[in-house]
Amino acid sequence: MKQLRIGVWAGMFFCIFSLYLLMKSYEFSYSSEIGPGPGFFPVWLCGFLFVLSLLYIYESTKREKDEDETLPDKHALKNVLFIIACLILFVIVVSYLGFILTGTLFLFILLFRQYKWYINMGISVGVSVCIFWLFSSVLGVMLPQGLIGF
Amino acid sequence: MDSLSLLFNGFGDALTWMNLLYCLIGVSVGMLVGVLPGLGPTAGTAILIPLTFGMEPVSAIILLSGIYYGAMYGGTITSVLINTPGEAASVITCIDGYQLAKKGRAGVALGIAGIGSFVGGVMAIIGLTIVGPPLAKFALKFGPPEYFAIMMLAMFMLVGLMGKSLVRGLIAAVLGLICSLIGMDPISGESRFTFGQPYLLEGLDLAIVAIGLFGLSEILLNLENKDSIQKPEKVKGIFPNREEWSPVLKSIFRGTGIGFLIGLIPGANAVIASLMSYSVEKKIAKDPARFGKGAVEGVAGPETANNASSGSALIPLFTLGIPSSPTVAILLGAFIMHGLTPGPALFQEQPDFMWAIIASMFIGNAILLVFNLPMIGFWAKIAMIPYKLLFPLILIISIAGAFSIRNSFWDVGVMIFFGVVGYIMKKLDIPIAAFLLTFVLGKEIESSLLQSLILSQNGFLIFFERPIPAALMTLSIIVFILSVISTIKKKRSFLASDIEA
Numbered sequence: 001m002k003q004l005r006i007g008v009w010a011g012m013f014f015c016i017f018s019l020y021l022l023m024k025s026y027e028f029s030y031s032s033e034i035g036p037g038p039g040f041f042p043v044w045l046c047g048f049l050f051v052l053s054l055l056y057i058y059e060s061t062k063r064e065k066d067e068d069e070t071l072p073d074k075h076a077l078k079n080v081l082f083i084i085a086c087l088i089l090f091v092i093v094v095s096y097l098g099f100i101l102t103g104t105l106f107l108f109i110l111l112f113r114q115y116k117w118y119i120n121m122g123i124s125v126g127v128s129v130c131i132f133w134l135f136s137s138v139l140g141v142m143l144p145q146g147l148i149g150f
Numbered sequence: 151m152d153s154l155s156l157l158f159n160g161f162g163d164a165l166t167w168m169n170l171l172y173c174l175i176g177v178s179v180g181m182l183v184g185v186l187p188g189l190g191p192t193a194g195t196a197i198l199i200p201l202t203f204g205m206e207p208v209s210a211i212i213l214l215s216g217i218y219y220g221a222m223y224g225g226t227i228t229s230v231l232i233n234t235p236g237e238a239a240s241v242i243t244c245i246d247g248y249q250l251a252k253k254g255r256a257g258v259a260l261g262i263a264g265i266g267s268f269v270g271g272v273m274a275i276i277g278l279t280i281v282g283p284p285l286a287k288f289a290l291k292f293g294p295p296e297y298f299a300i301m302m303l304a305m306f307m308l309v310g311l312m313g314k315s316l317v318r319g320l321i322a323a324v325l326g327l328i329c330s331l332i333g334m335d336p337i338s339g340e341s342r343f344t345f346g347q348p349y350l351l352e353g354l355d356l357a358i359v360a361i362g363l364f365g366l367s368e369i370l371l372n373l374e375n376k377d378s379i380q381k382p383e384k385v386k387g388i389f390p391n392r393e394e395w396s397p398v399l400k401s402i403f404r405g406t407g408i409g410f411l412i413g414l415i416p417g418a419n420a421v422i423a424s425l426m427s428y429s430v431e432k433k434i435a436k437d438p439a440r441f442g443k444g445a446v447e448g449v450a451g452p453e454t455a456n457n458a459s460s461g462s463a464l465i466p467l468f469t470l471g472i473p474s475s476p477t478v479a480i481l482l483g484a485f486i487m488h489g490l491t492p493g494p495a496l497f498q499e500q501p502d503f504m505w506a507i508i509a510s511m512f513i514g515n516a517i518l519l520v521f522n523l524p525m526i527g528f529w530a531k532i533a534m535i536p537y538k539l540l541f542p543l544i545l546i547i548s549i550a551g552a553f554s555i556r557n558s559f560w561d562v563g564v565m566i567f568f569g570v571v572g573y574i575m576k577k578l579d580i581p582i583a584a585f586l587l588t589f590v591l592g593k594e595i596e597s598s599l600l601q602s603l604i605l606s607q608n609g610f611l612i613f614f615e616r617p618i619p620a621a622l623m624t625l626s627i628i629v630f631i632l633s634v635i636s637t638i639k640k641k642r643s644f645l646a647s648d649i650e651a
Contacts, residue, residue: 006577006578007578010574010578014321021328021343024343028335028340028342029338032338034604035600035603035604036600036603036604037338038335038337038338038340038342040600041327041331041596041599041600042328042331042342042343045324045327045328045331046328048320048324049321049324049325049328052317052320052321052324053321055317056317056318056321059315059317059318073374076373076374079373079374080370080373080374080573083369083370083373083545084370084566084569084570087366087545087549087566087569088566090549090562091559091562091563091566094559095559099550103546106542106545106546107542107543107546110541110542110545111538111539111542114538114539115539123539127543127546128546131546131547131550135550135554139200139201139203139204139554140204141200141203141553141554141557142557143550143553143554144553144559
C-alpha cells in the first residue's frame with residue numbers, strides 16, 4: 001500500500017475544517033434587508049476553502065517524490081515539541097510564580113548544558129530581571145508578580 | 151502648499167532630538183534584525199510594537215519604519231560575510247557577495263551594497279515625495295469598488311508570484327481572511343467564530359499573530375538544524391577599484407529603477423525586486439560567466455533594488471492603505487494602533503505627520519550609510535552570537551511583548567498557537583506571507599465588498615461598470631490565469647521561497 005503523503009492529510013484536515021466552519025457560517029444571516037449580511041462572506045470563504053482543500057489533496061497525490069517531505073527527524077521533532085511544552089508551561093506557571101522566577105526557570109532550562117550552571121544562572125536571572133525592569137519602568141507594563149510578590 | 155515646503159516642515163519635526171533618537175534606535179534595531187538570521191523584520195517589528203505604546207504616534211512610526219528599511223541594510227552583511235542571508239531580500243546577494251568575500255573583497259562588496267542601498271532608498275523616498283501627494287489626492291475619489299479591486303489585485307499578485315504552489319497560496323490567503331472574521335462583524339455588529347469566548351470578541355491582534363507566525367515558527371524551524379556559524383571573512387577597504395566604478399554605478403541606477411517600479415505594484419515586494427535586478431544584470435553583462443564568481447554588479451544591482459522597492463512599497467501604503475509585504479502590514483497595524491488609518495485621507499488631514507515620517511526616512515538612510523560602513527566589523531561580531539543563546543532570549547522577549555499588548559496571557563497562548571501554525575505551514579510550503587496580508591486586510595476586503603454589493607444594482611457586475619475597478623479586476627483575472635497556466639506547466643520554481651520583507 002502506498003503511504004499517504006503529508007499533503008493529503010493536511011488537505012483532509014482543511015476539508016473537514018472548512019465544512020465545520022461552513023456549518024457555523026450558516027448560523028449568521030446570509031442577507032439583510034439592504035444587501036448581503038454577516039453570513040455572506042464567511043459562507044463564500046469556507047466554500048472556497050473546501051474547493052481548495054480538494055485541489056490540494058489532488059495536487060499532493062500528483063507531486064513527484066523528490067520535491068516534498070522535509071519532515072523533521074525524530075531528534076528535531078523532540079526539540080520542537082520540547083520548546084512548545086516549555087512555552088505552554090511558562091504560561092501556566094507564570095501566574096503562580098511571577099514573571100521573574102518563571103522567566104529564570106524558563107531560560108535556565110533552555111540554556112541547560114549549553115553553559116556552565118553558574119554562568120547559565122547568571123544569564124537567566126539577569127535577563128529576567130532586566131526585562132521585568134524594562135517593561136515596568138520604561139513601558140509602564142506590570143508583568144505578573146505571582147504569589148510571592150516579585 | 152507644495153510638497154517641498156511641507157517636506158521642510160517635516161524635517162523640522164523629525165529633527166527634534168527625541169525623534170532623532172527614535173530614528174537611530176529604529177534603524178539600529180533594523181540592522182540587528184537584518185543581521186540576526188533567526189529573527190526577521192516582520193517578527194522584529196511586531197515584537198517592538200508594544201514598546202511604542204506610550205509614544206507619540208509620530209515617534210512610534212519613525213521607530214518602526216526605521217526597523218523596516220534598516221533591515222534591508224543589515225541583511226546584506228551576513229550574506230556577504232558568512233553566506234547566510236539575514237532576511238529574504240538578500241538571498242541573491244549571497245551568490246556574488248560571498249564569492250567577493252572569499253577573494254578578500256568583503257569590504258568592497260559591503261561598501262557598494264551600502265552605497266547602492268542608500269541611493270535606492272533615497273531615490274524611492276524622493277519618488278514618494280513626488281508621487282505620493284497627487285496619488286493620494288486622486289485616491290480620495292475611490293469608493294468601495296475601487297478599493298476592493300485594488301486589494302484583489304494585491305492578493306492575486308502575491309499568491310501568483312510567490313510560493314511553490316498556487317493552490318497552497320490561495321489556501322493561505324483564504325485562511326487569513328477567515329481568521330480576520332473572528333470577532334465583531336464591523337457592519338452588523340454580530341460576533342462571529344468567537345466560540346463563546348469573550349476574549350475573542352475583539353478579534354485576534356495583528357502583532358500577536360505576527361510574532362507567532364514569523365518569530366516563533368522561525369525559531370522552531372531553526373531548532374531542527376544544528377547551528378554551525380562559519381567564521382566571517384575579513385573586511386578591509388570599502389571602495390571598488392577605479393575601473394569598477396562605472397559598471398557599479400550603472401547597476402545601481404538600473405537597480406533603483408527596477409526596485410522602484412516593483413515596489414509600486416501591490417503584492418510585489420523587495421525579494422522579487424532583488425531577484426529581477428540580478429537576472430537583468432546577468433543578462434546585459436558583457437561576460438555573464440563572471441556572475442557567481444564575484445561580480446560586483448551582482449551585489450550592487452540587487453541590493454539597490456531591494457532598498458528602492460522597500461521604499462516605494464510605502465507609496466501604496468501611505469496613499470491607499472495597501473500593504474505589499476508582511477512587514478509593511480505590521481506597519482499598517484502600528485498606524486491603526488495609534489489611531490491613524492493610512493490612506494489618502496491621512497495625507498490631507500495630517501500632512502505634518504506624514505511629512506515628518508517621510509523626512510525621518512531621509513535621515514534614517516543617511517544614518518545607516520554613515521554609521522554602518524565603519525561599523526561593519528561590529529555587526530559581523532553580532533552575527534556570531536550563538537543561536538543557542540539567542541533563541542531563548544528572543545522567546546522570552548516575545549512572551550513579555552505579547553503579554554504587554556493587552557495585559558493578558560491569553561495573547562501569549564494565541565502567540566504560541568500561531569507559532570505552531572506557522573511552523574506547520576512552513577513545513578507544508580503554505581506561504582505565511584499570504585496569510586498575514588489577507589489577515590490584515592480581511593475586515594477591509596469584506597466591508598468594501600459588502601458596501602459595493604449594497605451600492606450595486608447588478609450584483610458583482612458593479613466591479614466592471616466603473617473604469618478603474620474594471621481595469622484592476624481584469625488585471626487580477628489575467629494575473630490569476632497566468633499563474634494557473636504556470637502551475638499547469640510546472641514553471642513555478644523561480645520564486646519558490648516564502649517571503650517576509
